[in-house]
Amino acid sequence: MIKAKLRNNEDQDSWFKAENEYIVLEFYFSSNKEAQIRVTSEQPTLPIEPLNKFSLIGEVDDAWKVSSDQHGTDIQPHEFSAPGFWEKFFNDDPDCVQTVHEFLGEENVQLFFK
Numbered sequence: 001m002i003k004a005k006l007r008n009n010e011d012q013d014s015w016f017k018a019e020n021e022y023i024v025l026e027f028y029f030s031s032n033k034e035a036q037i038r039v040t041s042e043q044p045t046l047p048i049e050p051l052n053k054f055s056l057i058g059e060v061d062d063a064w065k066v067s068s069d070q071h072g073t074d075i076q077p078h079e080f081s082a083p084g085f086w087e088k089f090f091n092d093d094p095d096c097v098q099t100v101h102e103f104l105g106e107e108n109v110q111l112f113f114k
Helices: 085-090 094-104 106-112
Strands: 003-006 022-030 033-039 048-050 054-057 064-069 072-077
Touching: 022 094, 022 106, 085 094, 094 106
Parallel strands: none
Antiparallel strands: 003 022, 003 054, 022 033, 022 072, 033 048, 064 072
């Protein structure tokens, strides 16, 4: 599991606390945007944030999949790589919500989705 921690205390807000680590769910690279990550937060949602806002802890392993299209490149766990997965998740598709909860584990679900 890859985790992220704020680089600067000045970036602390209601979404991220300087002392906490957050779980990375996706990396996104595009030629017309800075690199971004989808990450857990202090709010009960999974925002996309600039990668350079965080220091990373851990490594990408074989369970992560790289996919590219005309818009950019995603690196994310295989479970999240189906087209439209995140849109379905944010529309409360029960299968997608369950997939994310299983990936995070019950303890993290309780922590991040209070």
